[in-house]
Amino acid sequence: MIVVMKQNFTPEQMAAAVRVMEEGGVKVMVSKGSETTILGAEGSAAGIDRNRLSSLPGVERVMRVSEPFKMANRKYHPDDTVLSLPGGREVGGSRLAVFAGPCSVESREQIVSVASQVRQAGACALRGGAFKPRTSPYSFQGMGTGGIRLLEEARAETGLPIVSEIMSTEDLDLFEEHVDIIQVGARNMQNFDLLKHMGRITKPVLLKRGMSSTIEEWLMSAEYILAAGNPRVILCERGIRTFETYTRNTLDLSAVLAVKRLSHLPVLVDPSHACGQAWMVERMAMAAVAAGADGLIIEVHNDPENALCDGPQSITPEAFQVLMRKLEPVAACVGRRI
Numbered sequence: 066m067i068v069v070m071k072q073n074f075t076p077e078q079m080a081a082a083v084r085v086m087e088e089g090g091v092k093v094m095v096s097k098g099s100e101t102t103i104l105g106a107e108g109s110a111a112g113i114d115r116n117r118l119s120s121l122p123g124v125e126r127v128m129r130v131s132e133p134f135k136m137a138n139r140k141y142h143p144d145d146t147v148l149s150l151p152g153g154r155e156v157g158g159s160r161l162a163v164f165a166g167p168c169s170v171e172s173r174e175q176i177v178s179v180a181s182q183v184r185q186a187g188a189c190a191l192r193g194g195a196f197k198p199r200t201s202p203y204s205f206q207g208m209g210t211g212g213i214r215l216l217e218e219a220r221a222e223t224g225l226p227i228v229s230e231i232m233s234t235e236d237l238d239l240f241e242e243h244v245d246i247i248q249v250g251a252r253n254m255q256n257f258d259l260l261k262h263m264g265r266i267t268k269p270v271l272l273k274r275g276m277s278s279t280i281e282e283w284l285m286s287a288e289y290i291l292a293a294g295n296p297r298v299i300l301c302e303r304g305i306r307t308f309e310t311y312t313r314n315t316l317d318l319s320a321v322l323a324v325k326r327l328s329h330l331p332v333l334v335d336p337s338h339a340c341g342q343a344w345m346v347e348r349m350a351m352a353a354v355a356a357g358a359d360g361l362i363i364e365v366h367n368d369p370e371n372a373l374c375d376g377p378q379s380i381t382p383e384a385f386q387v388l389m390r391k392l393e394p395v396a397a398c399v400g401r402r403i
């Protein structure tokens with residue numbers, strides 16, 4: 066349930082409305098938007114005296130929210146959520162947020178050189194996996210804690226905040242202390258225990274869409290994090306499984322539009338994992354920006370042919386620089402900038 070306050074409500078009138086909602090057994094989320102102030106009930110609204118609430122001075126109207134996601138719902142929070150990142154950049158504002166870097170951290174030299182090149186090209190965060198979710202147990206599993214240390218060295222050299230994927234709650238302390246933006250990968254989108262833990266931290270969480278998840282399931286996973294107390298969720302569309310095998314996944318760009326309508330949370334697009342082929346990344350990145358994505362996450366490798374993970378979909382730092390330039394006019398078309 067949400068309560069829309071009248072234009073000129075007083076603080077006392079709002080406090081009275083909050084009281085009636087709390088007496089009905091819910092916590093209240095206050096969203097002061099550019100046009101309206103909304104009180105959202107967190108939890109079941111069954112115990113709230115709706116007639117009493119509707120008749121309070123200052124209350125414009127009381128509405129039921131039929132979707133199962135509440136705190137992630139745009140009805141609860143009509144304005145776009147804009148998150149600030151360490152380093153001063155934002156996700157969700159008029160400037161696009163582009164995260165870039167290799168699939169996996171492989172060496173100090175590799176991560177530091179890619180970091181400085183993507184920073185120069187305009188990236189606002191460095192991605193790099195240290196704990197990798199690989200289909201085969203015989204594939205490179207990532208450098209683990211050592212990889213996080215190298216990401217920190219790259220951060221120290223470039224000033225870029227670091228994004229890395231957490232796979233286990235065992236690594237929570239490590240990530241909380243050392244990683245700036247914590248990625249929950251597609252394979253863990255419905256690891257509800259991990260999501261609850263992500264809700265207890267204060268770092269931004271990059272929540273990728275599960276490869277076979279509906280938009281509603283994805284938003285419900287975001288809801289787990291929000292409901293547990295962390296409002297800093299960034300969604301990421303990374304392609305879904307379909308019958309098509311030419312591409313690694315099928316990039317669902319309509320999901321960007323759907324999510325921007327259903328939710329206030331920022332949405333990035335990952336064309337690298339969606340397509341699985343480096344030559345497709347540039348055009349799909351442009352398409353994602355045209356579709357209204359708040360930014361991108363792109364795999365960039367100094368030597369894609371010899372990458373230990375996801376080489377075929379990785380672009381070079383030079384190609385990344387070209388891509389960033391080509392995004393400028395597309396961004397301008399949709400009222401954004403790079």
Ligand code: PEP
Pocket residue numbers: 168194198249250251252273303335338
């Ligand atoms: C990744 O970002 O390297 C990754 C494994 O992504 P996803 O979870 O989308 O497959």
Ligand code: MN
Pocket residue numbers: 168169338364374375
């Ligand atoms: Mn990858």
